[in-house]
Amino acid sequence: MKYYLGVDLGGTNIAAGVVDENHTIVAKESIPTNAGRPAEEIVQDIFTVSKRVAQKANVAMESFTSWGIGMPSYVNPKTHLLVHANNFGWINFPIFDFLKKHTDMPIYIENDANCATLGETLAGAARNYNNAIMLTLGTGVGGGIILSKRIFSGYDLMGAELGHTKLVYNGILCTCGQKGCLESYCSATALIRQAKEALKDDSSSLMWELCDKDLKNIDGKVVVDASKRGDNVAKKLVDQYIDYLSCGLSTFVTIFRPEVIILGGGLADAGEVLFEPLNKRLYENTFAASVIGIPKIVKAQLGNDAGIIGAALLEKYAEKR
Numbered sequence: 272m273k274y275y276l277g278v279d280l281g282g283t284n285i286a287a288g289v290v291d292e293n294h295t296i297v298a299k300e301s302i303p304t305n306a307g308r309p310a311e312e313i314v315q316d317i318f319t320v321s322k323r324v325a326q327k328a329n330v331a332m333e334s335f336t337s338w339g340i341g342m343p344s345y346v347n348p349k350t351h352l353l354v355h356a357n358n359f360g361w362i363n364f365p366i367f368d369f370l371k372k373h374t375d376m377p378i379y380i381e382n383d384a385n386c387a388t389l390g391e392t393l394a395g396a397a398r399n400y401n402n403a404i405m406l407t408l409g410t411g412v413g414g415g416i417i418l419s420k421r422i423f424s425g426y427d428l429m430g431a432e433l434g435h436t437k438l439v440y441n442g443i444l445c446t447c448g449q450k451g452c453l454e455s456y457c458s459a460t461a462l463i464r465q466a467k468e469a470l471k472d473d474s475s476s477l478m479w480e481l482c483d484k485d486l487k488n489i490d491g492k493v494v495v496d497a498s499k500r501g502d503n504v505a506k507k508l509v510d511q512y513i514d515y516l517s518c519g520l521s522t523f524v525t526i527f528r529p530e531v532i533i534l535g536g537g538l539a540d541a542g543e544v545l546f547e548p549l550n551k552r553l554y555e556n557t558f559a560a561s562v563i564g565i566p567k568i569v570k571a572q573l574g575n576d577a578g579i580i581g582a583a584l585l586e587k588y589a590e591k592r
């Protein structure tokens with residue numbers, strides 16, 4: 272049996288897993304990231320947690336086929352420098368040099384959203400398919416594209432930024448500095464912003480009760496729960512959200528024709544109140560849907576494990592560089 276070491280470096284935790292050749296996690300460990308520390312310290316912790324999980328799985332470090340790390344950044348394939356990790360404040364950090372001090376095995380570093388999409392395609396919601404697109408609907412919108420079971424990220428690996436595709440011309444300002452990105456309309460942050468705006472003009476909405484009359488407590492769940500309970504203001508917000516998201520997804524379907532679309536992140540927990548109308552609206556909004564159909568939109572299945580599995584198996588499935 273071959274074993275692969277995978278790490279998901281997040282803003283809160285560094286999670287590591289030992290993954291076997293059947294795409295199954297056989298052991299997991301995690302430690303707090305304590306973001307804000309120097310890069311060298313965090314990279315040392317990546318090694319520490321990796322070693323710990325290897326011991327737990329009873330696999331010697333030198334026996335692993337490869338070590339893969341998913342994180343919210345990307346490595347320039349020409350310079351091998353980690354270009355920009357917003358959450359950590361790292362710019363052009365020589366992460367490979369630091370990791371190589373610990374091992375001779377092949378090391379792969381990939382954007383975390385790409386890792387999660389790969390993980391779901393190998394072992395989760397899209398395991399029966401070769402072509403999938405995934406969006407993670409959270410604070411921002413992460414995206415990944417898998418074509419023929421390989422991560423697609425474009426020239427110099429700088430593409431596949433699905434959350435920053437343009438949805439509205441001259442629209443709302445995005446965190447990236449552009450206006451009208453999909454993320455500005457389809458993230459949980461966007462839904463919360465829309466809810467707060469709507470509540471300014473409405474004192475009778477059920478959302479007021481669900482947030483204990485404090486707008487700071489509004490989250491995606493408050494909006495979805497109020498909508499499920501028939502609140503008209505919330506229903507309108509969810510409808511509008513579905514309209515925006517279906518338009519964004521229809522573009523991805525028209526360009527890439529995935530076999531399935533996976534939605535992850537907190538908002539995907541809304542369940543059928545989101546997925547049923549979203550599938551319907553995608554059909555209505557997509558080119559030639561009545562002739563060639565549309566891929567089904569499904570919920571991610573693996574949660575945080577997707578990122579670990581995808582990172583671990585980069586050796587087998589990363590785009591060849």
Ligand SMILES: [Zn+2]
Nearest residue numbers: 435445447452
């Ligand atoms: Zn943007």
